[in-house]
């Protein structure tokens with residue numbers, strides 16, 4: 001069954017678009033590309049050559065002039081040099097403002113392709129065909145695009161919503177177990193901030209999801225994964241439909257990300273994003289618990305769900321100073337106080353701004369792998 005979720009637009013520059021979830025969806029591409037598109041550049045990493053070529057051939061069969069560009073893998077493609085190469089291809093093929101880009105790949109590819117589309121002739125259409133769980137539930141939906149610089153990740157970018165997103169579940173048949181599990185961290189995040197049914201489904205099916213078998217997964221596992229993707233996409237669509245440029249509501253999607261980003265940075269991006277966000281969510285839950293806002297049971301639920309998926313819930317006890325410094329540097333780039341998304345309860349997110357350093361350190365002690373003596377029972381009342 002094919003499901004269609006609409007992301008509401010707000011302006012002519014950001015019109016509404018559909019996220020289509022199902023199988024064998026290539027026939028949907030012309031509808032998402034819309035009228036007037038003649039040339040299409042398909043952008044895919046080398047590892048997805050066969051899928052990229054199948055999309056290009058399909059577009060040719062449907063009457064488009066379609067080109068393909070093969071990109072380096074993962075973060076290697078999110079550079080100014082690779083973007084410049086793509087601009088060169090677009091220029092040499094005479095792409096006009098009414099032509100389009102189709103991305104085929106994980107979040108790194110949708111970020112790069114979105115950025116190239118945002119900048120070519122000040123913005124041409126892009127349709128994303130995400131091929132990882134993370135890209136389906138997160139990166140491809142919402143219009144954030146970007147590349148990295150030597151100084152950090154995603155420092156250059158633009159808000160450029162796609163013309164449509166095709167989540168073809170068949171792509172996940174070849175996804176390795178760790179990429180599936182890393183994507184599950186964002187699914188669980190969506191459950192905690194907005195949709196308790198996601199948490200129940202993960203609790204019931206964690207074993208099969210953790211041991212993801214791709215094309216050998218059981219029909220029941222596919223059914224569950226499909227429902228998890230649909231539910232996650234619905235939440236993201238609703239949130240970014242209300243707040244494209246992160247002025248308010250969209251911030252809830254950063255649950256677990258404040259500490260998560262700092263961990264990724266101190267690990268020099270060798271740890272998967274989902275693993276860092278998993279630790280960050282337990283930290284945020286502890287922050288809320290120690291501030292007297294969140295019940296022990298909900299904090300325990302964070303640990304049990306993430307554990308059951310094989311995601312980490314603790315981090316090195318000797319890293320706090322570094323992580324705090326990294327979070328504070330990140331804070332400066334936003335020009336505001338250190339802030340966290342925390343929960344009052346499941347599906348009741350709220351914002352915590354400028355928490356006391358004692359509360360932060362106490363929450364970190366709770367997730368430390370080498371906890372200091374006397375750790376249990378710390379309660380700090382600092383009026384969250």
Ligand SMILES: NC(=O)c1ccc[n+]([C@@H]2O[C@H](COP(=O)([O-])OP(=O)(O)OC[C@H]3O[C@@H](n4cnc5c(N)ncnc54)[C@H](O)[C@@H]3O)[C@@H](O)[C@H]2O)c1
Nearest residue numbers: 047074106107108109131132134135138139144171174175
């Ligand atoms: N724009 C946003 O809102 C947003 C949100 C979250 C993450 N991101 C970005 O997304 C990126 C991470 O995305 P990701 O986890 O998808 O990583 P990725 O794009 O690097 O893909 C991970 C790996 O999986 C491979 N792969 C992709 N699809 C496959 C498939 N179907 N079968 C087998 N292998 C496949 C890729 O070649 C790569 O090696 C980061 O750059 C992050 O900054 C962006």
